[in-house]
Amino acid sequence: EIVLTQSPATLSLSPGEGATLSCRASQSISRYLVWYQQKPGQAPRLLISDASNRATGIPARFSGSGSGTDFTLTISSLEPGDFAVYYCQQRSNWPLTFGGGTKVEIK
């Protein structure tokens, strides 16, 4: 099973600041890495597929990068609605696995 480790666990930032979230895989997953955003009481929302492809309707301030074992989600300038928990997921091997999440909170 591929383990995904997200860091940091919590990121405390102010609106307007940039955020950099990391996801590291226990083995190479090429570019088969997905990012989701989840707000309290809601289902996850797809942000980025296959490392860097923004999903339909996702603002350009969200960008993804990386390949192999190291991946990054960057939010260029945080807006109030961006404070949430972010999960990565790999779709390289069975079973599909998720990272433990990074909470982006208001400082």
Add this chain to the structure above:
Amino acid sequence: QLQLQESGPGLVKPSETLSLTCTVSGGSISSSYSWGWIRQPPGKGLEWIGSISYGGSTYYTYYNPSLKSRLTISGDTSKNQFSLKLSSVTAADTAVYYCAGGLGELAFYHYWGQGTLVTVSS
């Protein structure tokens, strides 16, 4: 636009079987999408449970090895639904259960149901 809706009991007794159904609208479950179940214990992260996908008249199921011995995922194309059965449940199975749809077998999930909380308690 696909829409998914989970349904099933919100309370299940220990050792019994948890059964949930996901109804899909706006598209057919026998399309090229993969249909998955994901759960989230209260205050914790996401866990992929398993998925089902269709290829012509054949369907394929994929299970998380950690749950495989207790898990059955099936589909009903006539009702455009897919279902989850998890046997011999314990309190550790208490979670919000989501159904989701995504492209390909090793999927990423575009579409999610709202989730349903299932509590395992006597």
